[in-house]
Every structure is written in C-alpha cells, then in structure tokens.
Amino acid sequence: MTGPLLVGRDLHKTFGATQALRGADVSVRAGEVLAVMGPSGSGKSTLLHCLAGIVTPDSGSIEYQGRDLVAMSDAERSALRRTDFGFVFQFGQLVPELTCLENVALPLRLGGVKRKVAEAKARQWLERVEVGELGARRPGDVSGGQGQRVAVARALVGDPQVVFADEPTGALDSLNGETVMQLLTEAARSANAAVVLVTHEARVAAHSDREIVVRDGTATDRELVS
Amino acid sequence: MSVSRTLLALLEPGPRHGYDLKRAYDEQFAQGRQLAYGQVYSTLSRLLRNGLVEEAGVEHGAGPDRKRYTITDAGVTDVETWLGTAENPEPYLQNTLYTKVVLALLSGRSATEVLDTQRSAHLKVMRELTRRKTGGDLADQLICDHALFHLEADLRWLELTAARLDALAEVVRP
C-alpha cells in the first residue's frame, strides 16, 4: 500500500468554551475502512468534520492527497467535498421534497452531469443498495433503513475517494443497521473508496479494517506513530 | 483469574504482611468470597520460589511474628506484562478485566490503556467474526452474531468503566 490518502496531525478545535479537539492525529489510507470510536462528546464527530473540510481546525494540519485542506478557501473545500468525498449521516440528510432518485442524482447534477445521465447512474446505485423500487418515492414515505440505503447510494454515486459516515446506523435497529453497514462497506471496498466511520458501537466498528479511539479530544493513530 | 498476579500487584506499592495482603484483596476483589489464609501463604511461597517477591524482615509484636514481603524487579516486570496483555476475548471476562483496571489504578498506571488494549483485541476478534458472518450461511451468521453480541457487551462494559475511571480511582485509592 502507498502512503496515507488523508492525514490530520495535532488537530485542535474549540467551540465557545468547549474544547472539542485537543491534539488529535489520524490517517486514512486509500480504500481502508477506518472506525473512529469513542464515547459521546469525545470529539469524534468534530474530528470527522475537520477531516472532511466541513470545519477548519484552530490549529494542526490536514493533508488530502498532498494538498493542504486548512489553507484552502471555503469554495475550494466545498468543491472538494462535492467531487472527492461522500457523506452519510445518522438521519435527515435527504432533501424531503426531492424523490429518492433525485436525491441520489443530486451530487452528479451539481457536478454538471446531464439529468438523464445522472438519473440513470442514480438508478443503478439504488438497485445496488437494494432499493431500486423506491426511486419515485419521497424520503418521507420510506422507512429509516431504506432512507439510509438511499443515503449510502447518494454518498457513493459520485465515485468519491473518501466516504465520511457519522453514526450511519445510529437511528436504526440491529438488523437494518447490519444491512446498511454491509452495503456501505462492500460498496466502498468494491469502489476502492476509503470510509471514515464514526461510531460508538463495537458491532458497527467491527465492519472496519482498523480503529482509532478519540478520548477527550485526543486521538493517537498507530499508523502515524510507527 | 489469577490470584497470584493479583497479590503480586498488590505488593507493588510497598511491602506488606500476608495478613495485610489478604485484607487488601478481600476489600477490593473478594465480593463475598474471602481468600483463605492458606491460599495467601501458599501463593506467596510460590512467588518466593519464582523470585517475584522476597522477604523484607520479620515484625515482632503482641501476636505471632509476621513476615513482610516485598516485590522484586522481576515481579514488577511480571505485573507490567500481565496488565499490558489483553485477555483472550471470551465471555465472562469481567472479573479479570475489572481486577486489571483496579490494579492499574492502584499502581498508578494508565487504566485507559488497559481498556484500549482490550478493545483493540476484542475488535480484532469481532472483525474476524463479522468477516466470517458476511461470507457464511444463516447458521454461521446466527452463531457469529451470538458471539458478537457478547463481545459487544464486554466492550460496552469497558466503555462504561472507562467513563467512570475517575470515580473508580477515588474508591480504590483511599
């Protein structure tokens, strides 16, 4: 394997009086599934937001494919998130008024792909996550598990390098969570996309190749130490 | 779980008599099943034989003469290795894990590291089970799930303990 795809070093971030991160190191290699574990409030979501370029850290460096994420402008980071990253959140990420198909096609359309082409590809992805029949339905009319599968399809439709998943099964029961995790990791592995998986559940983390633990805003990555 | 290593670790902060050792053990870990004097002395003589402890003089008092024992360098290394090694993930580990956490706290070591080491070992097994499950039939899946849920319970307990380490430290370190 080559060097890491995404590296964050000595990340610090403070929200008001709360120190969410105080020295976190993490690296993500291409195609690996990395679980970020830790108790609630430990700063694991903040770490994900930093790595994904949603939030800029107060100090520390983030490198993606040799590019400095911290130095990028907001617009550049937005564009990067659109083209290179995919996202799955716990719930409520689908646009309620768009159909499932349109939701999945959205990242492609924002990238300038024609509607027909985008929707054809979106349809393939819906079938791949086994909800091909839901294309015309609105997110409000599908179950939580189905909605998360649609979200997985949307995260992967743009062929991202990294998928950031923040408690993707947090709102689901065991069986649905299991299925979503299997679909997510299988699809990501076959697309050679890395997955950064924030979870506090060991069974979910068991789908990963490797884990790091965030505690009180600090995290050590053995890959970086060695 | 290992009584001999527990006694050895209890000696680490400083020399004690056998009677003190028994009291310390009963206080922290007995949970209704007190240690017999016989077991304490037989364990101590085994430790003496293996060079992990040594006698540190005799105390003359009102009662019978009491020998004081102290831990040797080899003993400290043994405790350190033991605490640093993950228990083989299997059901009903709690007793050992709990002992390890408390001893780490008592000896001023990082209990968090004990937990992290254990988590990592658990996850390794869980990953293996998950992989097996993904490839297997329904029966495999159900069996693997059984094991996975048990291991997860262990880990949850670990997380809970980790979250309460500060409170625990106050209790075990008077």
Added chain:
Amino acid sequence: MIRDLLLGLRLAVGGGRMSGQALLRLCMTTLGVGLAVAILLPAASATTIANEQSARSAGQTPLTEPVSGVDPLYQLDWFIETGDRYLQAVVVAPSGPDTPIPPGLDRIPSPGEVVASPGALDFFDTPEGSTARARIGGEVVGEVTKPGLGMANDQVVFVGAEPERLAGEERVQEVYSFGVPPSGGLRDVTMVALVSTVAVILLLPLLIFVTSASRMGAAQRERRLAALRLLGVSARQVRRIAAAESLVGALAGLALGGGLFVALRPLIADLDLFGVRFFAEDFVPAWPLVALIVLVVPGLAVGAAIFGLRRTIVEPLGVVRHGKPTRRRMWWRWAITGVGALLLGSTLFTEERSGGPEVGVALAAGSALLLIGVAALLPWAVEKTVARLRGGSPSWQFAVRRLQLESGTASRVVSGLVVVLAGSILIQTLVGAIGLTEPPGGTWRSQTPVVAEVSGERADEALPLLEAEPDVAAVHEITMSPLNVGAYQSSATVGLVTGDCAALATQAEVGDCADGDVFAVGTSAATGGDTGRFVSYSDSGPVFGPEWTVPDELRHIPAESASSLASSTLLVTPGALETLGGATPPEASERAYFATTTGDPKAAFVSAATALSPLGWEADIRPPMGLFDSVRIDESTAAMRGIMLTASLFVLAVAALSLLLLSVEQTTERRRPLAALSAAGVPLPVLARASLWQNAIPVTVGVVLAVAAGIGITLPTLRYGGLEFSVDAGLIGVVCGAAVLAVLAATAVTLPLLRQVTRLDGLRAE
C-alpha cells in the same frame, strides 16, 4: 377551560425561555394584528366622522324665519369662479347689534375684513386660488373654526361688507338664526361603504399574513404539545392551549394597533384622502365597532391557529398529520370565476356607451366575482403550473419539488396581492381614461389670448377699470341674445353672439371678417333665410322683441375652431343687424367684456381681477376655460394613482413579509438536510437560488393572473363608459418591479438564516 388558556399563556411567554421561532411568531402575529387593528379603527370611526360632519352642516343651515328681538344677518352667497370650480364666499353684514353670528366665526367681519378656513387659505396659495384671493380683496383677519366647516379642508370664506350695500340686494338672505336638527344623509352611507371596501381590501392580505404567522414554527410547537399530551392533557385541551398562545400575539397586536391609532391620529389631519381632509379629533371609533374589533380580530387570529391544527392530531408520542390534504374542491372556484366572466361578457352585447344601470350592476358584480374567483383559483393555478414544470438546474428542481409538495400557503400569500393589483389596474385605468376624455370644449384658444370674461350688473363700471389696467391690451364687448327661430310650435332658440370683428375673434376663428358678416358655428339650429324674433324671459313668460332674418350668406366655422361660449351659435357683426332690418338686440341681453393681453395671461388675469375687486360680487370676472384648470385634473389623477400605488405596495409588502415567514419556517424545518447538503459540498448559492425560485414562482403566477384579470375586468368597464383603453404601463411596471424586489428582499433576508443553518450546528444531532 380557563386553566388550559392560562397554561397556554404561560407556554407562550414562559419565563423568558422563548425560542427564537416562538418569539418571531409572536412578533409577527402582533405586527399583523396590530396593522389590521390600526386600519380597522379609523374605518370604525367613519360613522362618527359622518355624524359629526352632518351635525356641523346642520348647525350651519341658515334660518330666515323672523325672530323678534333679533336683528337679521345679511348674507349673500358669492360664487367665485376659478377655473373649473367655484369658491363659495359668504358676504355678511349685521343689520343691528343683536345679529346672529355664523358658526365658525367669533364675530362678524367688518367691511374689508376676510375670515377664511385653512382649506381656503391653502387654496389661495395655488395659482388658481390666487385669482379668487385677488377678487375678494380685503385683509384676512382670522380663520373659520371647526363648527363652520364640514371637512377639515373645506374652502369657506366670510367677507365683511357694509350693511347698506347688502340691504337692497335682491339675492341677500336675512338670517335670524343658524342650525336645524341633524339628519343622516346618503353621503354617510357611501362614505362608510367606500371606507369599508378599502379596509377589506387591505385586511385580506393581513389576515393571510396573520394566518401564516400563527403557523410559524408549527413543528416545534407541535412537539411541545405532544409532550403535554403525554402528561395527560386531552386533545381538546391541546387545541385550547394552542389557541391561548396565539391569543397572546393577538392581544399584543390589539395594544399595538390601538397605540398606532392613537399615535398616528394627529397625522391624519394632514392626509389628503380622495381630496378630503378629516378632523383628527373626529376619529373616534364607534364603541360597538370597537367591541367588535376587540372580539373579532383576536378571534380570527386564534381561529387561524386552530384552523392550522385541523389536519394535525397531536398524540402523546408525537404529531400525526393527516396524510394528503383533502382534494381541493374546484367547482365553486370555477363557478365564481365563470359567473363573473359571463356577467362581464354579457355586457359586451349591449351597445357601446348605451348601457342602462343594469349593465353597471352586471359590470360591478362581474368584476367582483371575477376577482374573488381568480384569487380562489390561484392555488390551483400555481399547483398546475408547478406540476408541469420539470427538470432544470438543481436549485430550480428544489423549488419546483417543494412547491409541488405544498404550494397552498405560498399561493394564499399571493392571492391577496392578485386582488389588490387587479383592482388597482381597474381603478387606475378608469381614472386615466376619464382624464384622457375630459370634454374637449375650451381647448380652442384665440390668437390674442383672452384673459378674462367680465359680466354682471355693474359690468359697465368694470370697463374703465379694466382699460386702466396696464396688463390688459384691449377690452371687447360682446352681447349674447337668444333668437327664437321658426314657427311657434316647432320653434328653436339660437344664441346670437354680437360683437365687432375684433370681439368675435376672441370667440372663434373668424378669419377675414368685415362688418356685416354672420358666422354659424358648428351645427347651428338656424340656417340662412330663417326669420326669428329676439326673446327675453321674465317671470310671466317669454317676451318677444324685434324680428331678424338670418342672412343667406352664412360662413361656417367648425366647432373645434370656436370657444365653448360660441359653440352652436351665430356670430353676428353689428353691421349685419343694421343691414337686415336694423334690429338691435333687446336691453335684456347679456353683455360681457372680454379682455385680451399680449403678456402672460395668468398674471394679466390676476391683475384684472384685483382691479375689479371693489365691485365685489356685482361684477363677475372669470378666466377663460383652460387657463387654470388643466393642472387640477392631473393633480387628482396623480393623487388617485398615489393611493392605488400605496395600497398595492402595502399589500405587496405584507405579502413579502408572509413569504419571508414561509421561507424562514421552511428553512428551519429543513435544518438537517440543508446542513447535510452543505456538508456534502453543495454551494450556498444553489440553496439560495432554490429559495429565490420558490418565492418567485407563485409571485410570478400571481402577477400574471392579476394583470390578466385586471385588464379583463377593465375592458368591459371602459367600453361601458365609452372610454378609450390605455393601460397604465407605469403603474403595472412599478408593481411588477416591486414584486420582483419583494421576492428578492424576502430571499435576501432568509440568507443569514440559511448560512447559519448550513453551519455545523445543523449537523449536531446530539
């Protein structure tokens, strides 16, 4: 029940723990209700104003019944013609020490003193009014106070005179007292009707506004209500609690509205509404109406809140919405629109300009029905339009899909706009068209500008005064006498205008004129060779004078080339009367002098009028048609236009506020998906554009419908009046531009919220 309401009240303002949403909702409800009340209270004062006014006018009625011991007041009504209106001056003189004083005066003005109302004083400052001021002469020594006025801007002037000069006058009234019991008149009814119509038009969008405001943050409130249900509150109680919450806003609104009314009341006196000004202190709402407002307005706000919950069942464990909204019932919308269109269409089969009153009723009812119908159809139109829209950029797709999901609220917001916009197009076009078709008479001007026409009992005395005036170039004398032509049974009266060539040239395009010529202007009743007799009229009937035969050689002058005085007359030079029978017009003929100038006609008129002021009411001097009056029509059109524009913009502003509320609510509701989208790299502009389209689509449909409906109701109405059609593109342009601005503004105000929502906090579920 009371306890539920109190609980609701506590929840609404509970100990300063109000969420931003709830606070905004409360403020908006307060604002909406406050504005509604501030509009309703003056409207409720209409009857008081009308009563006060009719009481005053009754109090001003002069009584000529002799009363013993009272010396009568000599009073003469002097109508001073200025341009196209009259200023009524009252010339007064006491006949003794015990003379009644007219209401509004503290004493009877002495000769040379003038007491004028504020309205008259303002009028004196206009070019037109300055002529009246010049004629009255004297010195203004005081103001006519309220009891002497009807409306605050009434133009009333009392002029003092010597009793001896009035005593002999034929037209003088001897007034022994003032005042009769007041009686309500038709004027009250029309005014009340007018005011209430305007109030309703302005209230409709406010009601919609309050409704949307009360639904703000509905999701959050419903969650709270659900929590109450879990504590054992019944579904019925929940409704009451919700009602009490909006009651807080409604009561605050009542207070705000009352405050606004009291604060703004003094300013009303300076407002020119439809050419009338009211006394601020007359704005006292009738108490039954106040009671009605106090009950009904909060009632409506509360009703709106409950109505908003009608499809929502608040369960202990959450909120259940009744799936799809009920199918929109279309038949009545189409029925209203159809009947309106039919009524309007039917008027097209009547002959132009010949319709009777029933056509007018059909037009009015048709217009009203069509307007209501269009407003009711708007939600459907938006729905259909949106359902047909497909594809487009992602932002467009967001907006279209969102509207497809729920366009009802947006449409309701816009439908008020449609009514007002269409209505103002109708009224504005009517006013514009009437302005266009002002009677063409008087547009002709003679080569040497005429500055004044002088007539009356002492016109002879005016002649030297005029000639002495340096601004006046020449004074021409003209005699007007009726000539009875034809057999006795089928006789017709023709006006004969006699004067020398120079005099006639002030009245028509006489061209080469020589003494002895006769001209027929337009379609005259007399033709060459007709013989007629001069006639004058007395109390006992017509008195016939000498006979005169119309010469065969008549020269014709088209009506457009003559003044209105000369229209349809025979213009006769004195020579023609001599050659044909030597008849002279009888003494009773009216004599008038026309003064011309080479300088500025307006200034010349004012100096001429000033020169004649010693003659007072005994010599009439008036400017020629069109010298001063053209300005006034423009002014009233502009005033009307201003009112329509203000009303349209007000309604538009309220609609924009409602749209804003809607955007704010939708943005807050979509907090998570928006944050997720932004996290996934969707640029903020895409989301902002989506919000822009979402506001723009209903407004566009609304404006298009409004313009179509406005023109649709205007055309038959114009045809009925026989008026020319001209769209006031300016007004429509301004309103359309304002609509665009409103949409942009509503979107722009949502932007900070959107920015805030798309920040990290939206992602934090914990």
